[in-house]
Amino acid sequence: MQAVYDALIVGAGGAGLWAALELAQAGVKTAVITKLYPTRSHTGAAHGGVCAALGNLEEDHWEWHMFDTIKGGDYLVDQDAAEVLAREAIECVIELEHMGLPFNRTPDGKIDQRRFGGHTRNFGEGPVRRSCFAADRTGHMILQTLYQQCLKAGVVFHDEYQVVDLLFEGGDAGEGGRAAGVVAYRIADGEIFPIRSSAVLLATGGFGRMFRITSNAWSLTGDGIALAWRHGVPMQDMEFFQFHPTGIVGIGILLSEAARGEGGYLLNDSGERFMKRYAPTMMELAPRDMVSRAIYLEVRDGRGIGGKDYVHLDVRHLGRKVIEEKLPDITDFARVYQGVEPITEPVPVQPTAHYAMGGIPTDIFTRVTRDEHNTVVPGLYAAGEAACLSVHGANRLGTNSLVDLLVFGRRAGLQMAREVGGVDLPILARNVEEPVRAELRAIRDRPSGESASRLRRELADVMMDQVGVFRDEPTLSMALPKVRELRERYERVSVQDKGRTFNTDLLEARELGYLLDCAETTVAAALARRESRGAHSREDFPERDDVNFLSHTLAYRGAPGRPTLRYKPVTITRFAPKPRTY
Ligand SMILES: Cc1cc2nc3c(=O)[nH]c(=O)nc-3n(C[C@H](O)[C@H](O)[C@H](O)COP(=O)(O)OP(=O)(O)OC[C@H]3O[C@@H](n4cnc5c(N)ncnc54)[C@H](O)[C@@H]3O)c2cc1C
Numbered sequence: 070m071q072a073v074y075d076a077l078i079v080g081a082g083g084a085g086l087w088a089a090l091e092l093a094q095a096g097v098k099t100a101v102i103t104k105l106y107p108t109r110s111h112t113g114a115a116h117g118g119v120c121a122a123l124g125n126l127e128e129d130h131w132e133w134h135m136f137d138t139i140k141g142g143d144y145l146v147d148q149d150a151a152e153v154l155a156r157e158a159i160e161c162v163i164e165l166e167h168m169g170l171p172f173n174r175t176p177d178g179k180i181d182q183r184r185f186g187g188h189t190r191n192f193g194e195g196p197v198r199r200s201c202f203a204a205d206r207t208g209h210m211i212l213q214t215l216y217q218q219c220l221k222a223g224v225v226f227h228d229e230y231q232v233v234d235l236l237f238e239g240g241d242a243g244e245g246g247r248a249a250g251v252v253a254y255r256i257a258d259g260e261i262f263p264i265r266s267s268a269v270l271l272a273t274g275g276f277g278r279m280f281r282i283t284s285n286a287w288s289l290t291g292d293g294i295a296l297a298w299r300h301g302v303p304m305q306d307m308e309f310f311q312f313h314p315t316g317i318v319g320i321g322i323l324l325s326e327a328a329r330g331e332g333g334y335l336l337n338d339s340g341e342r343f344m345k346r347y348a349p350t351m352m353e354l355a356p357r358d359m360v361s362r363a364i365y366l367e368v369r370d371g372r373g374i375g376g377k378d379y380v381h382l383d384v385r386h387l388g389r390k391v392i393e394e395k396l397p398d399i400t401d402f403a404r405v406y407q408g409v410e411p412i413t414e415p416v417p418v419q420p421t422a423h424y425a426m427g428g429i430p431t432d433i434f435t436r437v438t439r440d441e442h443n444t445v446v447p448g449l450y451a452a453g454e455a456a457c458l459s460v461h462g463a464n465r466l467g468t469n470s471l472v473d474l475l476v477f478g479r480r481a482g483l484q485m486a487r488e489v490g491g492v493d494l495p496i497l498a499r500n501v502e503e504p505v506r507a508e509l510r511a512i513r514d515r516p517s518g519e520s521a522s523r524l525r526r527e528l529a530d531v532m533m534d535q536v537g538v539f540r541d542e543p544t545l546s547m548a549l550p551k552v553r554e555l556r557e558r559y560e561r562v563s564v565q566d567k568g569r570t571f572n573t574d575l576l577e578a579r580e581l582g583y584l585l586d587c588a589e590t591t592v593a594a595a596l597a598r599r600e601s602r603g604a605h606s607r608e609d610f611p612e613r614d615d616v617n618f619l620s621h622t623l624a625y626r627g628a629p630g631r632p633t634l635r636y637k638p639v640t641i642t643r644f645a646p647k648p649r650t651y
Pocket residue numbers: 079080081082083084085102103104105106107110111112113114115116117118119207208230231232233272273274275284285286292293323325423424452453454455467468469470471472474
């Protein structure tokens with residue numbers, strides 16, 4: 070089988086679906102290929118909301134949103150991208166409303182809005198209500214709404230096909246080649262075949278599964294980011310990984326920031342709202358990097374609950390009505406997974422690995438770029454969590470990811486529709502899929518070897534314990550050889566399932582390879598960045614250093630376990646870097 074499309078979207082989360090919708094509406098023959106059934110994409114797990122400066126409840130402006138995004142990202146944000154995000158957020162949310170998304174309403178029928186961390190009025194004076202929401206099921210509603218629209222517009226879906234390689238013509242991506250399609254693996258029967266297309270969007274989501282305690286779904290393994298990297302595209306800003314402050318203790322499932330947005334408190338062992346010592350103005354609504362660090366410091370100083378490694382999230386004072394109407398799902402999580410009743414008891418929480426600020430470098434038109442001069446890889450695009458625009462810089466604000474999917478998913482679709490018309494469909498050589506088929510066969514047919522699940526556990530442990538919220542040279546230097554060792558052992562990985570039908574064992578082994586790629590660049594970039602900025606906190610270099618490090622890291626594939634690092638300037642248009650206090 071060899072399929073041909075004018076445009077191919079890899080990933081059916083919010084970013085992929087909106088791109089597909091624009092393309093189909095423009096009359097472009099478009100397919101979405103996704104390893105999960107579309108509505109199972111992680112976008113569906115997003116609770117809290119999607120922000121836009123609608124000003125429905127109080128004065129708000131897109132310029133304030135732009136500023137908050139830049140300051141929240143500790144000035145590593147590319148400001149041209151933040152401007153696009155904040156401006157276009159407004160029309161995207163309204164367009165979604167017109168597509169039928171059932172937002173919560175104010176008494177006079179407008180879209181309701183609530184507070185979220187780091188979103189302020191008048192350039193930092195205090196919290197503002199900017200997050201639009203559908204109870205605590207906002208992502209679910211976005212996904213359902215966009216999926217319905219895609220079906221209506223005639224988008225073709227290849228569900229449960231896993232992309233296992235990318236194809237280029239005229240050289241690799243790093244050598245000036247252009248995107249020519251992908252190699253797909255049909256999960257149902259193990260069939261492997263190429264799909265031709267002159268425009269390919271990577272919208273494959275994040276890679277939180279690199280860490281032991283994470284809010285991310287099992288499938289978030291950085292596939293698109295790693296595949297592009299193997300073809301010469303760098304990974305950008307990988308040292309910035311966000312830990313969300315309020316995960317369920319031990320398992321990491323998220324209790325959304327919406328709980329704090331609605332007024333929830335964080336308490337230490339003596340019942341103190343400790344955030345007043347770390348962020349006196351914004352308190353619990355300081356950005357996530359700061360709140361996660363504060364929790365770690367409380368625990369380290371013995372003020373965790375009962376001296377243990379967690380604190381309390383307390384929503385009791387909000388009352389049953391607010392909890393049941395605005396936070397139904399997350400309070401259910403506390404009941405189901407912890408046996409705690411949030412209406413009457415405080416909920417134990419600890420930071421959980423949540424969001425990748427880094428990823429595939431792109432420009433504001435979502436075109437993938439491959440160097441410090443922003444040279445475009447023709448025909449290749451990226452959007453959503455897999456991409457690094459960089460709109461979130463060193464730390465993303467809550468609700469800014471969903472809006473990133475909408476704004477840049479839509480831009481991807483529009484840009485691809487503009488560009489595909491003038492390009493001939495690529496010609497693929499016979500058996501282009503043969504190299505990856507051989508790689509998969511080698512794993513499957515190896516009679517015995519290293520267990521993928523064991524390697525994955527060891528990787529998650531080292532990343533959590535040595536490359537987590539706080540870092541320093543000694544721990545990072547220990548992590549580096551461990552990741553290299555895991556990579557060497559990965560060469561001997563084998564699986565128990567030798568069959569072709571739904572061989573998830575084999576696919577998970579393949580995904581482990583992507584996680585190793587992401588881990589290798591994360592550790593190398595973190596070691597080289599000798600400053601603290603946003604989510605990257607070096608205890609040995611506690612200050613931000615704009616003189617030496619106001620730049621994006623580009624990590625290229627080098628010798629195994631030894632990526633090559635280069636740096637690219639940050640785009641600054643309106644807001645000069647200042648100290649970041651809340
Ligand atoms: C629990 C949780 C709550 C969150 N809450 C919020 C919130 O309230 N507000 C907010 O702004 N952000 C939130 N986020 C972040 C936000 O939801 C994600 O960053 C965003 O949904 C990512 O969307 P995406 O379109 O990039 O990819 P995803 O929705 O992650 O989808 C990835 C897609 O790629 C496909 N895919 C991956 N690899 C392959 C492959 N090899 N072959 C084929 N297909 C592939 C998958 O099948 C899937 O369809 C939350 C995240 C989590 C985990």
